[in-house]
Amino acid sequence: MPTSNDLGNISRLSLRPLITCSCTICGADFEKAEGSRREVCSFQCKAERSRRYSRKYQADGRRVLAEFRSRFDGRDPTDEEILQLLDK
Ligand SMILES: [Zn+2]
Known part of the structure; x- marks a missing residue:
């Protein structure tokens, strides 16, 4: 036992x-x-992390989007791909 x-x-x-x-x-x-x-x-911090990334993304605006498009062969990257790029 x-x-x-x-x-x-x-x-x-x-x-x-x-x-x-x-x-x-x-x-x-x-x-x-x-x-x-x-x-x-926590989930709260996960949500805050997403908000920070979206702000960062919006701040850099179209220049960044154009750069992303060139990296992804002209197509729009998914949100996940954007977050991965911003993570670096
Ligand atoms: Zn936390």
Whole structure:
């Protein structure tokens, strides 16, 4: 019969290790699974991150859009592709 200690070890092994990161929006520490690309601590910060990117995108305006189009063979990039480019 397993002891409570054994059960604790089993559940640990079944999970990916957690690492502590700082939220890129509010700076709070949060835990995420190792290998996760998560950068924010909460849904609120995720929403704020999107707002910041859209503001940045609008501020640079048409010049940036023209640059994006040239990178994507003249088609409009998707929102996701824009965010990836702005991330760099
Ligand atoms: Zn946060």
